[in-house]
Amino acid sequence: MTFPALAARLRTFLLGFSGTSLATGLQVVLLPWIAVSLVELPALQLSWVQASVLLPNLIFLLFGGALADRIDAARVAALSCIGLALCHAVLAYYLMHSIPSLALLLMYGVSLGVCTAFLQPARETLVQRGQQPPAGGKLQENQVQHLVTWMMLAQYGGQAVGMLLASRFDSWGAETLLLIQVVVLLFSAGFFISLCRDGAPSAKPAKKLPRALLEGFAEVRKSRAIFELVLLVGFNGLVHIGVFLVVLPLLAESYERGASYYAWLQIAFVVGTVTATVVMLRRGQGDHPGRGVLMCLLYSAALLIAISFGPTAFGLALLCTCWGAVAAASAALGKSIVQVLAPEQVRSRIISIYQFSLFGSAAIGALLAGVISEFTAPLTTLLWAGIFSLLAFVLVWISGALRQLDIRQPQGTED
Numbered sequence: 001m002t003f004p005a006l007a008a009r010l011r012t013f014l015l016g017f018s019g020t021s022l023a024t025g026l027q028v029v030l031l032p033w034i035a036v037s038l039v040e041l042p043a044l045q046l047s048w049v050q051a052s053v054l055l056p057n058l059i060f061l062l063f064g065g066a067l068a069d070r071i072d073a074a075r076v077a078a079l080s081c082i083g084l085a086l087c088h089a090v091l092a093y094y095l096m097h098s099i100p101s102l103a104l105l106l107m108y109g110v111s112l113g114v115c116t117a118f119l120q121p122a123r124e125t126l127v128q129r130g131q132q133p134p135a136g137g138k139l140q141e142n143q144v145q146h147l148v149t150w151m152m153l154a155q156y157g158g159q160a161v162g163m164l165l166a167s168r169f170d171s172w173g174a175e176t177l178l179l180i181q182v183v184v185l186l187f188s189a190g191f192f193i194s195l196c197r198d199g200a201p202s203a204k205p206a207k208k209l210p211r212a213l214l215e216g217f218a219e220v221r222k223s224r225a226i227f228e229l230v231l232l233v234g235f236n237g238l239v240h241i242g243v244f245l246v247v248l249p250l251l252a253e254s255y256e257r258g259a260s261y262y263a264w265l266q267i268a269f270v271v272g273t274v275t276a277t278v279v280m281l282r283r284g285q286g287d288h289p290g291r292g293v294l295m296c297l298l299y300s301a302a303l304l305i306a307i308s309f310g311p312t313a314f315g316l317a318l319l320c321t322c323w324g325a326v327a328a329a330s331a332a333l334g335k336s337i338v339q340v341l342a343p344e345q346v347r348s349r350i351i352s353i354y355q356f357s358l359f360g361s362a363a364i365g366a367l368l369a370g371v372i373s374e375f376t377a378p379l380t381t382l383l384w385a386g387i388f389s390l391l392a393f394v395l396v397w398i399s400g401a402l403r404q405l406d407i408r409q410p411q412g413t414e415d
Helices: 008-038 043-070 073-095 102-130 141-166 174-193 209-222 224-254 259-283 289-308 313-341 344-375 378-399
Strands: none
Touching: 008 043, 008 073, 008 102, 008 141, 008 174, 043 073, 043 102, 043 209, 043 344, 073 102, 073 174, 102 141, 102 313, 102 344, 141 174, 141 259, 141 313, 209 224, 209 344, 224 259, 224 289, 224 313, 224 344, 224 378, 259 313, 289 313, 289 378, 313 344, 344 378
16 A cells, blocks of 8 residues: 555544654754754763653653543644644754753753653554544454554654754754754644544543553553563563663774764664564564564564674674664564554553653663673673573563464453
């Protein structure tokens, strides 16, 4: 199915989602470049700026999921986009007149983190609005998987375009790139607004917000497959993302090929993610996505151990491409499981718990990877990460909830 042939609602969702992903791809590169090249911050203060974006996201992410369940998720996504656009516009205006201080960059990062925390669960909740369900029914499991794969393609493609635009930093300047983010996010807000539900708003939920949050955790605990998936996603964030963020740049530096080589490793990873997503879009995800998630864990373990043997510069780039493909497949399969199994009334909260497990453990994993790499060689850190991934694979395979999951069968809840 080609993009022009997609249903109008799905095109609208994908345009809004890819716009927010493009802005994220720009932000990931632009913020540290502003901090280093314009403000000339040292490494420690740069880490504070990076953390200022992540930490509020972790604090408010669960509240964002609860809010998207209580009111229309499309409205939450649109307002979050407007908030992000305002943040970028303020910094762009300031840069036109002066060089920002560390305090201003920290305020900017915190504001981005808060808005992103409300955007992430809301926009992913909207994926099933991309296709109209049959009258009085719900989408079939393979339809949901197809929608999630399109969503992942929009995410990775948008981020790749954003990173390519960020590479024009020296030619265009930070102000121009920030204004591009503003325009793209305002368009995304418009697309999300067009997905708002028609009719009168639903009745105000009787449950207070704290109780609504606890209900989300209770729903996760009821489903063994979702509970096991959330734990596994936490492990992936702790071990794999932490290694990718900290150990990979250290390893790239050891090849003494400069920053351009690390950039090529990032591009190789993105090529892998896009390739895997396109393949899944054409071939589907299958009826046993849980087994696919487990096999991705096994492949990740093999890749980490292979990299720990010290490949050539070209070999490392090739392995990074494979790593990106495995990461994309694992993410698409995991999000499909959540979309299929999570009840609609608590879906946003379960998505936010899924993301909280991933991002929270990723922050801890990055710190641990940095501490371990301080006392051991990066290759040793990779080897241990691969060994722990093998152990995790064995444990989750024996547990059986994900391994036995068949989306064709009605899913009950288990204590």
